[in-house]
Amino acid sequence: MAEAGLAADKVDGGVRSIARAVDVLRLFDVDHPRRTLREIVALTDLPKTTAVRVLATLDALGLIVDLRDSSYSLGAGFLRWVDLAGSLWEVGADTRRVMTRLVDTCGETVNVYIRRDLSRVSIAQVEGTATVRSVVKTGVPYPLETGAAGKILLGGASESVLRQLHERRPDLDLDSLCREVLGIRQAGYAVTHGERELGASAVAAPILSADGRVLAALSIGGPTSRFTADRVVRYVDAVTESAAEIGSIGLGSVEAFL
Amino acid sequence: MAEAGLAADKVDGGVRSIARAVDVLRLFDVDHPRRTLREIVALTDLPKTTAVRVLATLDALGLIVDLRDSSYSLGAGFLRWVDLAGSLWEVGADTRRVMTRLVDTCGETVNVYIRRDLSRVSIAQVEGTATVRSVVKTGVPYPLETGAAGKILLGGASESVLRQLHERRPDLDLDSLCREVLGIRQAGYAVTHGERELGASAVAAPILSADGRVLAALSIGGPTSRFTADRVVRYVDAVTESAAEIGSIGLGSVEAFL
Numbered sequence: 037m038a039e040a041g042l043a044a045d046k047v048d049g050g051v052r053s054i055a056r057a058v059d060v061l062r063l064f065d066v067d068h069p070r071r072t073l074r075e076i077v078a079l080t081d082l083p084k085t086t087a088v089r090v091l092a093t094l095d096a097l098g099l100i101v102d103l104r105d106s107s108y109s110l111g112a113g114f115l116r117w118v119d120l121a122g123s124l125w126e127v128g129a130d131t132r133r134v135m136t137r138l139v140d141t142c143g144e145t146v147n148v149y150i151r152r153d154l155s156r157v158s159i160a161q162v163e164g165t166a167t168v169r170s171v172v173k174t175g176v177p178y179p180l181e182t183g184a185a186g187k188i189l190l191g192g193a194s195e196s197v198l199r200q201l202h203e204r205r206p207d208l209d210l211d212s213l214c215r216e217v218l219g220i221r222q223a224g225y226a227v228t229h230g231e232r233e234l235g236a237s238a239v240a241a242p243i244l245s246a247d248g249r250v251l252a253a254l255s256i257g258g259p260t261s262r263f264t265a266d267r268v269v270r271y272v273d274a275v276t277e278s279a280a281e282i283g284s285i286g287l288g289s290v291e292a293f294l
Numbered sequence: 295m296a297e298a299g300l301a302a303d304k305v306d307g308g309v310r311s312i313a314r315a316v317d318v319l320r321l322f323d324v325d326h327p328r329r330t331l332r333e334i335v336a337l338t339d340l341p342k343t344t345a346v347r348v349l350a351t352l353d354a355l356g357l358i359v360d361l362r363d364s365s366y367s368l369g370a371g372f373l374r375w376v377d378l379a380g381s382l383w384e385v386g387a388d389t390r391r392v393m394t395r396l397v398d399t400c401g402e403t404v405n406v407y408i409r410r411d412l413s414r415v416s417i418a419q420v421e422g423t424a425t426v427r428s429v430v431k432t433g434v435p436y437p438l439e440t441g442a443a444g445k446i447l448l449g450g451a452s453e454s455v456l457r458q459l460h461e462r463r464p465d466l467d468l469d470s471l472c473r474e475v476l477g478i479r480q481a482g483y484a485v486t487h488g489e490r491e492l493g494a495s496a497v498a499a500p501i502l503s504a505d506g507r508v509l510a511a512l513s514i515g516g517p518t519s520r521f522t523a524d525r526v527v528r529y530v531d532a533v534t535e536s537a538a539e540i541g542s543i544g545l546g547s548v549e550a551f552l
Contacts, residue, residue, distance in 0.1 A: 096411070097316045114433060115432045118432075125372070155356075175373030175376070
């Protein structure tokens with residue numbers, strides 16, 4: 037699954053080493069608790085000597101643990117941020133209950149996405165019940181311009197966000213994207229098939245603040261083969277209803293950042 | 295409470311920017327979810343322009359969120375590591391039950407410390423019941439050469455660790471430290487008062503692997519005023535018993551790193 041590019045590509049020379057370190061750390065997640073040096077070199081495109089130096093630095097800082105067999109894992113130093121990140125960014129228990137009920141209704145994975153600059157990031161996820169299911173990761177930036185949740189978030193973004201997006205991706209047809217986003221905004225929901233990834237479909241609706249701002253997008257995602265027309269109709273009803281419910285409850289402490 | 299120094303002091307120029315970024319991130323924890331630019335500058339000793347650049351870089355990477363009022367918090371990007379760090383480094387549920395029972399017995403805060411190079415880090419904590427209590431943080435490196443848990447961990451470390459410690463702190467009386475550590479190792483427990491911090495006492499015992507290696511130290515910590523002689527006797531019994539029990543259960547998946 038394509039993330040929104042390597043961090044080191046995005047920033048200038050003076051801060052490149054920070055971005056490189058973050059690129060290395062981003063290789064580790066629940067599905068990849070260990071990485072070999074070979075993988076790290078291949079996935080970051082760093083020269084081997086640079087990768088080794090970055091790993092040694094992160095090891096000294098407690099953020100990486102060298103398993104002494106040319107493989108690495110995440111260090112205990114992360115524990116200091118675990119509770120804080122969870123408490124800052126996790127949605128409230130009531131929101132999670134609404135999400136769980138939505139999963140019970142439709143069987144597919146449900147996410148709450150927020151916009152971070154030109155990306156979207158899931159801050160909460162309840163996994164679907166089927167074996168084949170959507171596997172986006174929380175905390176990971178995905179493109180804003182593709183997928184139902186991205187379009188919903190664009191509907192709440194300023195024009196300058198659309199312009200910046202166009203600067204980054206001059207191949208985008210800005211006029212047509214604007215029209216689409218406006219249409220979605222008026223409809224109050226978005227349905228996409230295979231936009232971000234072939235075979236992946238999603239239905240999303242905006243979570244609004246009391247004063248009508250788009251705080252987040254609630255989305256149902258899963259394999260296109262299961263997103264048949266009759267089901268999509270039901271999903272649209274379910275997701276818009278749940279998003280409205282979350283909007284009236286409030287997202288929890290995370291709203292302070294949105 | 296003194297941590298084991300700022301990260302940026304420990305590494306050479308080429309990787310200094312990574313260490314600076316980590317120094318900034320380390321200012322955020324459950325007790326400090328927000329930091330002003332002024333605090334960040336004061337606590338890291340970075341020039342203001344450097345601090346602003348590091349913060350902007352971390353913001354672009356999703357690890358810091360700029361709250362637009364000259365204050366900052368931890369970014370949603372950390373969510374990707376929350377589950378992994380928790381699952382890698384958290385001790386098993388059985389261990390946590392033993393720790394909770396120990397807190398119920400003695401009322402003081404209980405920690406499991408591991409050695410990370412020349413530091414000790416708590417990977418699990420159950421807080422005591424009193425208002426005045428020990429406030430070490432999980433995931434944060436503390437000096438290895440002070441405190442009961444540090445002495446226990448030194449008892450399991452190789453001579454080269456003691457030598458490196460002496461290189462870093464030439465003021466340490468290595469002979470006397472070696473004798474003390476050997477004595478503690480034979481006794482099977484350590485008691486310290488005010489070593490790491492005036493007014494803080496601790497009682498600790500080793501958690502051993504099946505083949506007798508020191509994996510971790512289990513410690514009871516709290517204000518010296520409550521660590522009276524008669525209580526310490528009971529705490530020593532309780533902590534050695536609990537440490538033995540955890541050793542026979544096993545620490546959980548974290549043992550793979552120890």
